[in-house]
Amino acid sequence: MQRLRIFGVLAYMIICAWSLIAVSTSWGLLVGVVLLTKRQQLTFNRERSLNGRCINETLFYTIGTAIVVVGDFLVLVLPMPAIWSLGVRRSKRLQVATLYAIASM
Secondary structure: OOHHHOOOOHHHHHHHHHHHHHHHHHHHHHHHHHHHHOOOOOHHHHHOOOOOOEEOHHHHHHHHHHHHHHHHHHHHOOOOOHHOOOOOOOOHHHHHHHHHHHHHH
């Protein structure tokens, strides 16, 4: 939302920011649903003595981590074209881009 306040006059920024917001929200909801229903039988979550199957948690967390890293990278790169199109000296643009990159971490 901060990027929309700062760079909200650029059409591509509005579309990209809302797309990232939608993907992040969807991913969070999906993770919640998967973690609640990761066992084939919901009673298997409480009692391990029952017969049931689980998802491959290692694969789930590996894919989830990759998606989060890509999303973080996109959030970092999203304002860079707007910063580089500022009408100031190149050294100032580099300083603003560096500051923004450090603040995004």
